Amino acid sequence: MDTMTDDLYRDVTDFANDTPTWFQHLAEVWTELGLLLFGVLFIVAWWRARRDDPRALAIAVLAPLVTAVAYVCSETLKSAVDEERPCRAVAGAVTSIVExxxxGDWSFPSxxxxxxxxxxxxxxxAWPRIAALTLPMAVLMAFSRVFVGVHYPHDVAVGLLLGAVLALVLVRAATRPVAxxxxxxxxxxxGVxxxxxxxxxPMPTPQAVTSHRRAASHRR
Structure with missing residues (x-):
């Protein structure tokens, strides 16, 4: 008996199969290109933070480190769950766009x-102004994994949530000591x-922060 997630997987892959070939290739490339773009943004964020206070530098350095930790956690969970890929398990689904x-290369989470x-x-x-870029990038990358046929929708939803929560918690916990x-x-x-x-x-002292807030209050 089909499950809701199987039906949703078939709906997405049927839609993908009906899109132009160039769009399918674009989705296939994006699943890997997105990782490269994130890597470039990590470098730019670190370079910007070199001229900022130690806290900003710490967050910029932590961003790729917590991403690596999230990957290890995902891979560990994937090995424990052993969920078969939908491109083999879902009956009646079209052939996946990618192989x-x-x-043994399990599906959950992505x-x-x-x-x-x-x-x-x-x-x-690390760089709040680019949240409007990075968050949609992540969602599109996750969706592309279903689009090309190698993941269930719940694989990518849990993967996004797992990565986001781990990054938020670990960055907040480690910022002060890394700073x-x-x-x-x-x-x-x-020199290096x-x-x-x-x-x-310089990292602002608590007294400086208090003085700044008082000055701002008086200006109002």
Whole structure:
């Protein structure tokens, strides 16, 4: 008996099969190109943060690190669940646009979606202005995995959520200690270490923050 998720998978893949060939190729490329674009954005976010305070540098450095942790968690969960790929398991589905992954390369959750969710949130925390870019990128990347026929909708939904939550929790938990490390690196006698951390700007003290808020209040 068909399940709701099987029906939804068939609906998406039937739609994909009816789209122009060029669009199918675009979706196939996007599933991998999105990862590369996130990688480029990680580098840009770090480069920008080198001239900011240690907290900003810490978040920029943590963004790719928590994405890697999210991938490991996803892969561990995938190995425990052992869900067969829908391109083999769903009866009556059209042939997937990309080759169905080998048996043993399980479906739940989607690693691509987990990476996308973690990268999008990590970058949004490091560089809030690009959240309007990274969050839709992650959703499109996740959808593309269903579109090309290698994941169920629930695989990508859980992957996105898993990556986003892990990124949010881990960045918030690790920002302060990593900021201290970044501040120490900026005072290092080793040139490469100082270059990586960047010249930065001083971390505002609690007193400075309080004074700034009072001044802003008086201006109102």
């Amino acid at each position: 169905c992954p080998a048996y 690693n691509h979606s987990t990476i996308a969710g973690a990268a999008a949130v990590g970058l949004a925390l 201290r490390v970044g501040e120490a690196m900026r005072g290092s006698s080793t 270490v100082r270059w990586f951390a960047g010249p930065g700007s």
